[in-house]
Amino acid sequence: MSRNWVRSVACILVGIVLAGCGTGSAPVASTTPPPVTRASAGPSALAVFASASPAAARRLRASGASAVALGAMPHARATAFPQVTVVGDVDERQMADINGYVSQAVHDVSTVTGARFSRELLVLAPRSEAEFARIYGSSNVADIQADTVIVAGKQPYIVFNAGRSIQMVSGPSATSTMPQVNSAQVSRKVLTHEVFHALTLTYAARRHLPLWLTEGFAEWAGQKFSGLHLTPKAKRAALPSNADMSGSNAVDAYQVATSFVRYIVKTCGQRKAIAFYSKAVVHPTGSLAALAERELGHSMPTLVAGWQHAYQSSR
Numbered sequence: 001m002s003r004n005w006v007r008s009v010a011c012i013l014v015g016i017v018l019a020g021c022g023t024g025s026a027p028v029a030s031t032t033p034p035p036v037t038r039a040s041a042g043p044s045a046l047a048v049f050a051s052a053s054p055a056a057a058r059r060l061r062a063s064g065a066s067a068v069a070l071g072a073m074p075h076a077r078a079t080a081f082p083q084v085t086v087v088g089d090v091d092e093r094q095m096a097d098i099n100g101y102v103s104q105a106v107h108d109v110s111t112v113t114g115a116r117f118s119r120e121l122l123v124l125a126p127r128s129e130a131e132f133a134r135i136y137g138s139s140n141v142a143d144i145q146a147d148t149v150i151v152a153g154k155q156p157y158i159v160f161n162a163g164r165s166i167q168m169v170s171g172p173s174a175t176s177t178m179p180q181v182n183s184a185q186v187s188r189k190v191l192t193h194e195v196f197h198a199l200t201l202t203y204a205a206r207r208h209l210p211l212w213l214t215e216g217f218a219e220w221a222g223q224k225f226s227g228l229h230l231t232p233k234a235k236r237a238a239l240p241s242n243a244d245m246s247g248s249n250a251v252d253a254y255q256v257a258t259s260f261v262r263y264i265v266k267t268c269g270q271r272k273a274i275a276f277y278s279k280a281v282v283h284p285t286g287s288l289a290a291l292a293e294r295e296l297g298h299s300m301p302t303l304v305a306g307w308q309h310a311y312q313s314s315r
């Protein structure tokens with residue numbers, strides 16, 4: 001990839017809610033689905049859109065998302081809320097719902113991290129799987145609920161697979177196996193996760209960040225504020241590698257990473273945990289081990305061993 005970006009996804013599989021994201025400068029080749037041709041929108045499409053929604057058009061340009069958004073959603077409309085601009089072809093009620101979740105998430109994530117986000121946030125909301133696939137840039141989006149794109153020099157934007165959330169909770173397999181889960185919880189978890197990325201990684205130097213750190217903290221925030229707590233299936237706890245987080249068992253690897261972050265928060269306190277995360281993503285050239293000693297008061301091996309013991313005890 002020539003552009004500097006972070007891609008994040010949240011996954012939902014049939015009949016069970018799972019969450020995971022893959023971030024990094026490039027996806028692992030073995031798990032990267034074949035790309036599809038992105039639809040493109042010419043200047044005229046943006047001009048037509050801009051005449052109806054000038055503020056949203058400016059936001060699309062600022063995020064570098066004009067072509068991909070209008071190419072995939074030729075009938076996109078926009079609603080500009082105070083903090084959030086939603087561009088998509090979902091109905092007005094869904095746009096309002098998305099604004100509610102994202103606005104709440106901006107408040108929640110800002111409160112817990114201290115991250116300031118004075119600008120408006122752009123959310124693309126395609127109503128169909130095919131449109132989401134075009135925006136995402138891959139035909140394989142079976143497990144993907146959302147995507148946060150951060151391009152150097154541009155404002156971040158979130159792509160929310162709005163149709164998936166609705167489909168998941170209305171289908172017979174979903175209702176029969178997860179009666180406790182509702183679309184509001186899922187949407188709030190997913191969007192809080194993405195907002196955590198958008199607010200905390202915008203200015204980060206991303207090259208050497210371990211995925212368990214960036215995804216584990218984002219998912220921890222998503223679960224914390226949605227109340228949708230997920231448990232990993234893995235019998236034994238081991239800190240996932242970046243390959244694990246992108247591999248065939250990635251969905252569970254995200255939950256294992258989240259379990260470790262939850263342990264750090266519980267053991268060291270939320271304030272220290274967030275300080276550790278924040279310094280790690282802003283200054284990734286330093287040693288993570290040294291940062292853990294300094295900010296958390298424990299060595300990484302001590303933390304991992306304590307987590308593994310607690311994990312086994314809870315099985």
Ligand SMILES: [Zn+2]
Nearest residue numbers: 008009021218
């Ligand atoms: Zn993520």
